Amino acid sequence: MFRLHDVSLRHANGFVALREICLAVTAGEHIAIVGPSGAGKTTLLRLIAASLRPTGGHLDLFGTDPWALSAAELRRLRACIGVAHQAPPLPPRQRVVTAILAGRLGQWPWWKALVSLAYPVDIAGARAALARLDLGERVFDRCDRLSGGQLQRVGIARVLYQQAQLVLADEPVSALDPALALQTVRVLNSDARVRGATLVASLHAVDLALSCFPRIIGMRAGRVAFDLPVAEVDEALLRELYAAEGAFLPAFASDPASDPPPGDGGAPRRGTCWR
């Protein structure tokens, strides 16, 4: 699916965000990226999304170098990549249905995009995507009438609707309560599994990553600290990764494997570390 070879990224102000990253991901894999804040998780995802250009090394996406493509080819390539943002970039006055349908602008012909502004062309599709996240009834609400957690799920619904071959999720459930976070990540997992798509998610909650993803990448200070199957990731490895963050590991739920009750508004359980 994509391959990074010695990729590094230096920002214009001289800060080196990523150093010599080597990574190979095959189609259909589900990968979680964990690591402390500032480790470069978001930067890495943006690089894979072809929205940041690496300053060193080689990036291979869908078998090509995205930065060697023509503008039109790059646009077609990007239409195959879906990104769920931590703070979904949705215009406040836009309606949820429009915001979700905008996920397919890259695939639609121009006239369809215009028609949809007058009357949403695929209400059923938008509603189906929302319904998987328990938000089906909010389809005609305005985005600025939603809470932060609801807005984050609208952003995920847009990616679900886009049906991208490569789904990148940057802290997609940071504003959700533990139960809903687990449920939402599972929706992302099952959606990718059914379509054979690749899923890469950066997660702050380590237990969520361990319970839902077969492959874990630990990042620290712009480098890949480890890249292992979930079975080989042990407590010592994680403690070393989060060494600067104090005694405990960031986690959402004490027992992520148990079946959580669905719904909004569930409080964090006792004994968990709420971010």
Place this chain on the structure above:
Amino acid sequence: MRSPRDPAAPVRAAGLLLAIVVLWPLAVIGEFHPWVLFEAQNLKVMGGFLSAFLPPDTSGEFLAHLGRATLETLAIATAGIALAFVIAVPLAMATTRALSISRIGPGAGQRRGEYLRAALRMLLVVLRGLPELVWALLFVRVFGLGPAAGVLALGLTYGGMLAKVYGEILESGDERPARALLEAGGGRVQALCYGLLPGASQELTSYTVYRWECAVRASVVMGFVGAGGLGQLMDQSMRMLNGGEAASILFTFLLLVLAADALSAVLRRQLGDAGGYGGALAFGPRTLVWLALLGSALVASYGWLDLGFSALLTRDAMASMASYFMSFFPLDLSAPWLAKVARGSLETVAISALGTLLAAACGLLLALPACGRYGQAAEQATRFLLNALRSVPELVWATLMALAAGLGPFAGILALALHTSGVLGRLFAEALQNAPSRPRDALLEAGSPAAAAFLYGTLPQVSPQLIAYSLYRWEMNIRMAAILGFVGAGGLGQLLYVELSLFHHAQASTVIAAMLLLSIAVDAASAWLRRRLGSVTA
């Protein structure tokens, strides 16, 4: 699961239907026929005129004329604003509730004070409800051709505007200091100077400077009704189809408007600085320099114009003015004339609405390159085009468009559209630049085409602002549409011009009353639309 229908659809369909039902008759009344622009005969006239633009007339004699007219224009604006200030200050003081002594208690004469304020507010509405050019047209008949009519017209209209805005500024601040002074037995003037001015002086000065800038633009066209300045020269050149002279004058407009913009910006920046250190009335050497400059500009303006207002104060002159004024009453309210005025009003509404709509569309198209989306070169070029469009007054565009499209309301629509595109384009570009770019960027990163990313990511964020700007502009354009008829572009202006030329004063006053009602009605309609559209979703 059956998916629901869009609940917003009926509202949208109704809105679209309403727009068609309203706009279609307006387009018919406004004789909206874009194809006449491309008729061979009109193309030939316009082409011939435009080709004569090059080279602009730069002969010494003409340039001397031009220089004198430019100075006269500036002098009219400055003298007019000074007169407006003199009119506005007492009116503002009288209508500001914060300065009312009888309200305290309430004391004796409170009721009388309220009535007086209401009556004065009505007077202000009349003063600023009529465009300055209408006042000028009326005054020219009393004072004869020349700048005196222009100065008086500016003084009255801008006096009304300044008084209203001064009152609003004074009341928007904290009223307690003034009230405390009044309660301690202070007079109005003391309460104003010690209670209200310290908080409001900067904003008041800034607004006055801004109005001077507007007055420069207004006095450019005073000449079209014979009230002196550059407009008179332009009128002559246009009548003789002298392209070279017209080009020189248009270029002067551009320079003058840009210079007034720049000077006004500098002055207001200076005021902003002055507000920085403590007292709002921070007198320093710089203030003295500005005051000296202002004083000499005023003296020079009145000296240059040689208005001879003293001649107006003789008994004969007063008597003839009074009889002129009385000849406008009673209004001609006969049915056939009212029908004609109604038709003219509709035409005026059509001109203003279609012109503004067209301008909003063109302004948006021009704002895209002007906000730097297509590179530096395109940005600079469009910004120059926008400045050029708005520096030419609507009335001048109307004379040009009357050549291109023939006399009638369609020329008025085009004229409003051209000038307003320049104004709105600049405002729209600023709004687009200030809109957060993340939603659009995210769509582009998901492979969306640039146009779709703009429609789904940027436009929903700025549309309320764009609509509000357009509606504000529509309020201004209804007044402008009422006077475009002076140069043959239809509407109420044409009726007024004809009736005044025939000395049919009773009929003319009906037209003037219709103009007033129209501008008040449009203010109300626009405020309602703004509230209504403020809640519309993307």
